[in-house]
Amino acid sequence: MNIHFISIGGSAMHNLALALQAKGDTITGSDDAIFEPSKSRLATKGLLPESMGWFPEKIHSGLNAIILGMHAKADNPELIKAQELGLTIYSYPEFLYEHAKNKTRVVIGGSHGKTTITSMILHVLKYHNVEVDFMVGAQLDGFDRMVHLTEENEVIVLEGDEYLSSPIDLRPKFHLYKANIALLSGIAWDHINVFPTFENYVDQFSIFVDTMVKGGMMVYFEEDEVVKKVVEETSNQIKKYPYKTPEYTIEDGATILDTIEGEIPLEIFGKHNLQNLEGARSICFHLGIGEEAFYEAIADFKGASKRLEKIAENDQTVVYKDFAHSPSKVGATTKAVREQYPNRKLLACLELHTYSSLNEDFLKEYEGTLEGADEAVVFYSPHAVKIKRLKEVTEEQIANAFKRDDLIIYTEPKAFKKYLFEQNLKDTALLLMSSGNYGGLDFEELKSLL
Structure with missing residues (x-):
């Protein structure tokens, strides 16, 4: 496919551009400002725009799709040209869903912990050589990009952000994924510029649960009363799997996880990260990774970039x-x-x-x-x-x-x-x-x- 990115320089957008190029698509893009590390990573693959700014002449009928980033505005001249030509325009999450609509979609949501939980899952799957497509919001050790897309993998693991999809699509991103398997880690009011009240913010998570495929599986942190209420009161016909904080101790500055497999020293620490770990363990179980295999892999997980x-x-x-x-x-x-x-x-x-x-x-x-x-x-x-x-x-x-x-x-x-x-x-x-x-x-x- 020939795909043009409007606002290619963003953290998520440039990773998607690199992933699609690696898959064999022809990629072009524009932006009015691109910073490191996006700039160098795009330049290395020949995708850095020659000039900063918006150029309607880059938009033509030979393009199969436009991917529109949140950084662009609704009056962006390239977007207006694409609309005039009747081109297919995707937001970032819309494109990911289109790619993954025939795959098992695993979506990790919550106000906090979703990047870490997604990273833990991918770390464990990679350790056991389980190939999946993915999108995560941080650079991970052992992974070239934050986005990986293929035709052959049957599962995709997605970090489910509740922020808006694009300037012309004001739905939260995770509403678009229609999860088969999902997780909610916690709900604490955020993005007041978009969701002016706590009640309005909570509603987005209720909608997320309701968008899940019927018969799907929801893993949720039952110690968060708001999460518990959102999941347990849904009318959607889904299976529900609660999790809670696991037992652990701290000895000489090291966190020791108490498991059925015995005591396991961890590289990470913090009660919230132990909760993240337990959520990741449950998701991995639903993907075919048993407890012993999970703990073997998670013991050397050092965390996602910029997360503690x-x-x-x-x-x-x-x-x-x-x-x-x-x-x-x-x-x-x-x-x-x-x-x-x-x-x-x-x-x-x-x-x-x-x-x-x-x-x-x-x-x-x-x-x-x-x-x-x-x-x-x-x-x-x-x-x-x-x-x-x-x-x-x-x-x-x-x-x-x-x-x-x-x-x-x-x-x-x-x-x-x-x-x-x-x-x-x-x-x-x-x-x-x-x-x-x-x-x-x-x-x-x-x-x-x-």
Whole structure:
């Protein structure tokens, strides 16, 4: 097929472009800005646009399909040209469904943990040489791309994002996949710019359950009361398989999983990650991987990129970075590091970077999320607030939201970096949580602190 990507530079979009090229399709694309690592990865395969911008002349009747990214706008000149020509236009999830409509579709959903759970499943399947198609939201060790598509594989594993599909398709992505097998890890309000109330947000997960194929299998975290209610009250005729937090202990900084196969030391840690592991185990069981085989494979799983990723360590200090940005993720990650290193000072730094986290009405959801830290810092950029066209957020509002009298707040990248690099990190666990980079912080440079 001849396929053109409008907004080819996004993390998900460029991975799909690379996957389709590897499958044998002819790919072109456009974007108005492309950053690393997308830029280099596209250039290596000859897919980097010669010039940045939108070029309607790239759109012609010889194209079999257009794939439209969320970064583009509804008035994009290439999109308008494609509509005028009557070309087939897919959103990212629409295209994945079209590719996978005759496969067994395994969809991992939830406000948190879905990238990690999907990564765990793929790690175990790869360990046992089980070939599947997949799409996951992070780069994984041992995998070339975040997307892999074939004609022959019978199963596809999809991370099910609840965010919108495209500028002209405002349905959440995971509504389009029509799962045969699904998982819900938890529901905690996010994306306030799209789902203005908690009830509206929860409705999206109810719709997701209702879109499942009749007779399908739903694995769900029963300790989350909202998830439990959503799944157990559906009228869809599906099989339901609850899971809960497994038994574990922590010995000398290592997490030990208590299983029917005996005690298994893990590379990952944190109660939330043990819950993720249990969900992944259940999904793998439905894909034919028994418990013994699962535990053998999961023992050396080190985590998905940017998910509680250890970036530096010596005898006295350990530094983690984590993608956590929503309140539930921030709270879970902070508690995990606190539990793993009870005898060390925990310095937790959070960047408020997303639309939701910079919304004055949403800020109160962060109350108590950093209480496990001995010292807590919040960084946010007033410039980012302006770019997102949000109402100004003040330091006082942030301090009131977190309900922590000793909260340290920075709004300038240089000042935050100066603070960080002046810290004595002896006997310290440093945790950096953000979906951004603190205004340009070089994480590699942090290693010089040790």
